[in-house]
Amino acid sequence: MATINRYVGKVFHANALDLLRTMPVESVDAVIADPMYGVKALLYDWGTDPGDRDPRRHWAYHEPIYQECRRVLKPGGILAWAQGGKFFRHFGDWFGEHRVWTLTRFGENAHTAVGNMWTVQTRDQKPIEFPHRDSLVICTKPTELKRHHPCPKPVEEMAFMVEALTTPGQVVLDCFCGLGSTLVAAQQLGRLWIGCDLSRRYGRIALSRLAALQQAAAQERQGSRTGRCGTCGNHAHIKPTFLL
Numbered sequence: 001m002a003t004i005n006r007y008v009g010k011v012f013h014a015n016a017l018d019l020l021r022t023m024p025v026e027s028v029d030a031v032i033a034d035p036m037y038g039v040k041a042l043l044y045d046w047g048t049d050p051g052d053r054d055p056r057r058h059w060a061y062h063e064p065i066y067q068e069c070r071r072v073l074k075p076g077g078i079l080a081w082a083q084g085g086k087f088f089r090h091f092g093d094w095f096g097e098h099r100v101w102t103l104t105r106f107g108e109n110a111h112t113a114v115g116n117m118w119t120v121q122t123r124d125q126k127p128i129e130f131p132h133r134d135s136l137v138i139c140t141k142p143t144e145l146k147r148h149h150p151c152p153k154p155v156e157e158m159a160f161m162v163e164a165l166t167t168p169g170q171v172v173l174d175c176f177c178g179l180g181s182t183l184v185a186a187q188q189l190g191r192l193w194i195g196c197d198l199s200r201r202y203g204r205i206a207l208s209r210l211a212a213l214q215q216a217a218a219q220e221r222q223g224s225r226t227g228r229c230g231t232c233g234n235h236a237h238i239k240p241t242f243l244l
């Protein structure tokens with residue numbers, strides 16, 4: 001069986017179930033995953049959400065993946081699973097003991113905040129308490145990302161989750177990574193990451209965002225050695241830019 005190092009720092013174009021089955025047992029520190037919600041007929045690159053607004057169908061699709069996620073988590077490892085609120089009454093049957101974390105997203109120019117749910121627990125289905133801090137996440141609107149995906153998560157929300165649930169150097173898996181906001185947040189916060197999505201195009205976009213981030217960091221390192229921008233040598237200030 002391959003070691004986890006073979007997977008770290010990669011975005012796989014695969015069915016999460018197939019990928020997870022190849023991964024070593026007890027090898028990742030956290031699964032922070034944003035699967036489909038099943039509550040709307042969202043159209044992805046490869047087709048429509050098969051949950052079809054039916055909780056049974058939704059869970060039949062996701063349960064084997066959830067169980068594989070638990071298998072690859074280390075003892076004490078943490079699972080956070082984004083949810084659509086409409087299936088709230090099923091969470092206990094599906095996940096056993098857990099806490100529902102509700103993050104409140106607030107756009108910089110918005111008037112009201114929008115709630116967003118996560119089921120959070122240990123590998124052994126023990127609930128994880130919400131951190132002792134405000135749940136408000138101020139987000140920039142992911143307008144550009146929305147052109148490529150029906151429901152990209154803001155990096156700010158993913159950064160909240162990654163920071164609350166892991167420590168630097170730990171391995172975070174998002175096996176439904178879409179355009180890669182979890183992976184970008186993990187990279188920014190010094191965590192190791194593994195991504196996977198059914199869509200090759202989403203995965204490529206995720207990789208381009210990560211590559212841009214790594215390039216900006218390399219330029220900043222070079223700049224901090226010389227006191228100048230690593231690209232043009234003229235500017236003392238280097239601003240990371242995303243390809244998207």
Ligand SMILES: C[S@@+](CC[C@H](N)C(=O)[O-])C[C@H]1O[C@@H](n2cnc3c(N)ncnc32)[C@H](O)[C@@H]1O
Nearest residue numbers: 015016034035152153176177178179181197198
């Ligand atoms: C809610 S979206 C995730 C969005 C992501 N958090 C982002 O910021 O872009 C769910 C993703 O799961 C992917 N997906 C659905 N079924 C999958 C499967 N069996 N294996 C891998 N990816 C899957 C979809 O292609 C979609 O991109």
